[in-house]
Amino acid sequence: MQLFKPLLLLLLLYSGLVAASPLTELAHADPADRAGLITQWTVQADGPRRQAVAALEEGRLFTSADGNHVLLQGTDGKLSDVDNGQPVAGDAASLDALPVNNSVRSALEAFHAAGDLADPDRSKRLSAIQALQDSANPGLLPLLLSRQQQEQDSQVRQALHMASARLQLASPDAAQRLSAIHTLADSADPATLSLLAPLTVAASEPEASVRAAASQAMADIKSSQWRYNMLGYAFSGISLGSVLLLAALGLAITYGLLGVINMAHGEMLMIGAYASYVVQNLFRSWWPGAFDAYLLAALPVAFAVTFVIGMALERLIIRHLYGRPLETLLATWGISLMLIQAVRMLFGAQNVEVANPSWLSGGWEITPALTLPYNRLAIIAFVAGVLVLTWLLLNKTRLGLFVRAVTQNRRMADSVGVPTGKVDMLAFGLGSGIAGLGGVALSQIGNVGPELGQGYIVDSFMVVVLGGVGQLAGTVTGAMGLGIVNKILEPSLGAVLGKILILGFIILFIQKRPQGLFALKGRVLD
Amino acid sequence: MQTALSLRLAHRIGPLPLKLAGAAILALLLAMPALHVWTDPASSLHVSAYTLTLVGKILCYAIVALAMDLVWGYTGLLSLGHGLFFALGGYGMGMYLMRAIGHDGNYQSELPDFMVFLDWKTLPWFWQGSEHLAWALCLAVGVPGLLALVFGWLAFRSRIKGVYFSIMTQALTYAAMLLFFRNETGFGGNNGFTDFKRILGYGIAAPGTRATLFLLTVLLLVAALAAGFWLVNSKFGRILTAIRDAESRLMFCGYNPLYYKLFIWVASAMLCGLAGALYVPQVGIINPGEMSPANSIEIAIWVAVGGRGSLIGPVLGAGFINAAKSWFTVAFPEYWLFFLGGLFIATTLFLPRGLLGLLRRHKEKA
Numbered sequence: 019m020q021l022f023k024p025l026l027l028l029l030l031l032y033s034g035l036v037a038a039s040p041l042t043e044l045a046h047a048d049p050a051d052r053a054g055l056i057t058q059w060t061v062q063a064d065g066p067r068r069q070a071v072a073a074l075e076e077g078r079l080f081t082s083a084d085g086n087h088v089l090l091q092g093t094d095g096k097l098s099d100v101d102n103g104q105p106v107a108g109d110a111a112s113l114d115a116l117p118v119n120n121s122v123r124s125a126l127e128a129f130h131a132a133g134d135l136a137d138p139d140r141s142k143r144l145s146a147i148q149a150l151q152d153s154a155n156p157g158l159l160p161l162l163l164s165r166q167q168q169e170q171d172s173q174v175r176q177a178l179h180m181a182s183a184r185l186q187l188a189s190p191d192a193a194q195r196l197s198a199i200h201t202l203a204d205s206a207d208p209a210t211l212s213l214l215a216p217l218t219v220a221a222s223e224p225e226a227s228v229r230a231a232a233s234q235a236m237a238d239i240k241s242s243q244w245r246y247n248m249l250g251y252a253f254s255g256i257s258l259g260s261v262l263l264l265a266a267l268g269l270a271i272t273y274g275l276l277g278v279i280n281m282a283h284g285e286m287l288m289i290g291a292y293a294s295y296v297v298q299n300l301f302r303s304w305w306p307g308a309f310d311a312y313l314l315a316a317l318p319v320a321f322a323v324t325f326v327i328g329m330a331l332e333r334l335i336i337r338h339l340y341g342r343p344l345e346t347l348l349a350t351w352g353i354s355l356m357l358i359q360a361v362r363m364l365f366g367a368q369n370v371e372v373a374n375p376s377w378l379s380g381g382w383e384i385t386p387a388l389t390l391p392y393n394r395l396a397i398i399a400f401v402a403g404v405l406v407l408t409w410l411l412l413n414k415t416r417l418g419l420f421v422r423a424v425t426q427n428r429r430m431a432d433s434v435g436v437p438t439g440k441v442d443m444l445a446f447g448l449g450s451g452i453a454g455l456g457g458v459a460l461s462q463i464g465n466v467g468p469e470l471g472q473g474y475i476v477d478s479f480m481v482v483v484l485g486g487v488g489q490l491a492g493t494v495t496g497a498m499g500l501g502i503v504n505k506i507l508e509p510s511l512g513a514v515l516g517k518i519l520i521l522g523f524i525i526l527f528i529q530k531r532p533q534g535l536f537a538l539k540g541r542v543l544d
Numbered sequence: 545m546q547t548a549l550s551l552r553l554a555h556r557i558g559p560l561p562l563k564l565a566g567a568a569i570l571a572l573l574l575a576m577p578a579l580h581v582w583t584d585p586a587s588s589l590h591v592s593a594y595t596l597t598l599v600g601k602i603l604c605y606a607i608v609a610l611a612m613d614l615v616w617g618y619t620g621l622l623s624l625g626h627g628l629f630f631a632l633g634g635y636g637m638g639m640y641l642m643r644a645i646g647h648d649g650n651y652q653s654e655l656p657d658f659m660v661f662l663d664w665k666t667l668p669w670f671w672q673g674s675e676h677l678a679w680a681l682c683l684a685v686g687v688p689g690l691l692a693l694v695f696g697w698l699a700f701r702s703r704i705k706g707v708y709f710s711i712m713t714q715a716l717t718y719a720a721m722l723l724f725f726r727n728e729t730g731f732g733g734n735n736g737f738t739d740f741k742r743i744l745g746y747g748i749a750a751p752g753t754r755a756t757l758f759l760l761t762v763l764l765l766v767a768a769l770a771a772g773f774w775l776v777n778s779k780f781g782r783i784l785t786a787i788r789d790a791e792s793r794l795m796f797c798g799y800n801p802l803y804y805k806l807f808i809w810v811a812s813a814m815l816c817g818l819a820g821a822l823y824v825p826q827v828g829i830i831n832p833g834e835m836s837p838a839n840s841i842e843i844a845i846w847v848a849v850g851g852r853g854s855l856i857g858p859v860l861g862a863g864f865i866n867a868a869k870s871w872f873t874v875a876f877p878e879y880w881l882f883f884l885g886g887l888f889i890a891t892t893l894f895l896p897r898g899l900l901g902l903l904r905r906h907k908e909k910a
Binding site for chain 1: 699703710
């Protein structure tokens with residue numbers, strides 16, 4: 019208060035003589051009013067005002083030693099009195115800078131953001147709007163409204179519209195609050211719920227019609243949020259389903275063909291994932307410029323490696339256990355143990371790091387409530403591609419014809435000259451190769467470790483049990499059904515209880531249809 | 545039939561050297577607890593607590609292998625979920641042992657420590673009565689039995705067999721494992737039960753308690769073997785073998801395989817539960833890891849290595865593999881999985897009848 023009197027005098031004096039320059043105005047403003055002053059300027063900024071704000075922000079304004087004057091430190095480091103521009107002797111280091119408190123700081127942020135509103139860079143404009151909207155300062159409303167007139171880009175204009183509606187919520191005019199509520203209700207952004215909540219209670223909102231509108235708006239936003247949530251579940255369900263499909267597709271082919279369960283199938287996924295890890299490291303050390311393309315190179319590598327391993331397994335082990343499916347199951351389990359341990363010894367027991375290429379990072383934001391990650395979208399597209407190729411292979415090629423023939427009736431196919439041994443080997447390789455491709459996909463969305471495959475084995479068996487064998491449609495339905503049901507049950511029941519419920523459902527389901535959803539019709543008993 | 549049975553039994557057990565070997569092993573097993581309790585720890589004859597626990601653990605596994613053999617070797621149902629029944633039996637016993645800790649836990653509470661940790665105020669309903677050993681034993685046998693009954697009835701009724709049946713049992717134990725890993729399920733989450741103090745008032749680590757539990761395990765194994773011999777040599781056993789070899793033909797003969805399968809399946813699960821109940825106080829811990837699908841598949845390999853379709857074979861297999869495991873995991877821990885995996889492959893490829901089959905073939909050649 020001691021300071022106040024002479025300041026007031028000075029102010030009176032100056033306002034009488036000349037219009038106060040922005041610098042003096044800011045320097046002599048009451049500290050509590052400074053934020054308001056800056057906000058006022060935000061709406062109509064000009065050169066001198068910007069300079070004044072910059073001086074305050076950079077800490078170049080000081081209270082003089084006697085406390086009666088405000089001194090400005092020029093860019094050359096010299097001090098001068100803000101009121102008359104006279105140089106003043108002294109050392110800035112010994113003086114106190116004008117304080118910048120939190121409210122001033124947020125006013126400064128809004129001031130800068132307002133400057134960015136006309137920036138040619140679109141993303142800068144958008145982030146400026148975000149900053150202004152976060153400042154929640156109703157004084158900025160005219161600025162936003164005027165920018166809305168000038169803005170060319172429709173998305174930026176929409177953002178301005180939303181931001182001004184948010185600011186209008188605090189407006190004293192009930193009609194403005196009402197229109198703001200309607201605008202926000204259309205946005206369906208769940209973040210606005212907390213803004214609307216105070217408007218529904220009588221303590222903070224006197225107008226009954228506004229309260230009713232706010233409640234209605236909240237209900238609308240909630241219901242659209244529910245819709246987006248359901249869309250989100252459906253998407254993650256399809257995403258999980260496509261991963262399961264990749265894991266189960268090969269299994270269904272080999273099970274249908276040979277009637278044996280390949281317990282090492284999960285390890286083919288794991289090997290595919292490690293193949294992409296190795297390819298990634300090769301690219302990183304030999305060809306860093308094309309690093310983003312490593313994933314494309316990993317696909318044929320993973321397929322080739324697992325294809326060869328699968329054929330070798332069939333040739334060396336599974337063939338000799340023909341007609342003994344239970345023993346085959348145990349032998350392939352033995353193989354899976356050895357593969358896991360081999361990988362553990364080669365790459366270590368820890369998870370390895372497989373990076374997403376830049377074109378798979380990020381996501382597609384449909385609304386503020388729903389973002390679809392690119393890597394998941396890419397996997398769904400990839401699975402669709404693999405599925406089409408597999409369908410073509412099984413239905414349009416000679417090998418596919420043989421595979422279907424042997425699946426339907428091995429002995430009959432054998433007698434008409436189908437080389438069943440060769441078909442078995444190739445189909446086993448193919449099934450393993452598909453799993454290898456699946457491994458590349460899995461490396462993009464989860465951890466890559468020696469036990470990667472173990473986590474998928476039970477789920478992919480369930481897909482085969484549910485879908486039946488011998489037809490791709492069964493596997494697709496089984497995988498998508500399990501994926502979607504899993505994700506729908508997960509939020510309400512938790513992942514574990516959801517899984518158990520699904521298992522119970524499958525056990526009951528096979529009471530009704532022991533052969534799965536899509537069974538091949540046949541007359542063979544056993 | 546009655547006289548022939550004892551004759552057949554003698555024939556089954558084998559020629560004199562084998563009989564003598566069996567008697568010697570049994571005598572050794574009965575002597576071990578005595579040597580543990582009554583000899584000086586410094587003496588070379590002394591059996592350490594570690595050895596006694598290890599052998600007791602393997603004997604429990606042998607009982608499980610025997611139970612597995614009844615359903616797989618004789619009836620042709622490969623279960624990949626027998627570890628679940630074993631673990632459920634263990635949990636039943638574990639509930640009693642947790643209650644028997646009383647106020648001696650870390651939190652000095654009436655409730656088991658993990659419940660205090662979870663801030664539970666009362667016992668969940670399924671823990672009621674678990675302070676009585678008799679009821680805990682009923683749970684240890686009854687819960688696996690009931691689960692097997694429900695699952696088996698559903699599975700056998702729709703004539704699920706072969707690899708389908710194996711997969712479903714595997715999924716069952718996998719789901720149960722996930723369930724028991726949750727803290728909210730009420731069985732201690734992934735730590736399971738441990739830190740037991742006493743059983744029926746006797747210290748759990750006291751030599752006398754260890755010896756008694758060991759003797760009980762030996763007795764259960766012998767009783768299970770005897771009951772097994774009787775069962776598989778009865779008419780009932782013949783039907784089981786017929787189910788394994790030609791189920792359709794058996795049905796055409798007018799038998800309904802459902803109840804035969806169901807009986808042996810439930811009996812096997814209950815036997816596993818009992819083995820689990822003897823296992824937990826000896827080993828001192830039970831956790832959901834016992835329900836992992838890998839553990840259950842390992843049971844199948846004990847049976848396969850020993851020789852399925854014979855009763856002695858699985859017991860030998862369980863003994864051999866677990867002895868090898870405890871040696872390997874100390875000497876060459878990295879190579880144990882290679883050995884086990886190789887054993888899976890080699891047994892199925894080259895020893896379809898297991899070690900016992902090897903012996904028999906040798907005898908036939910001679």
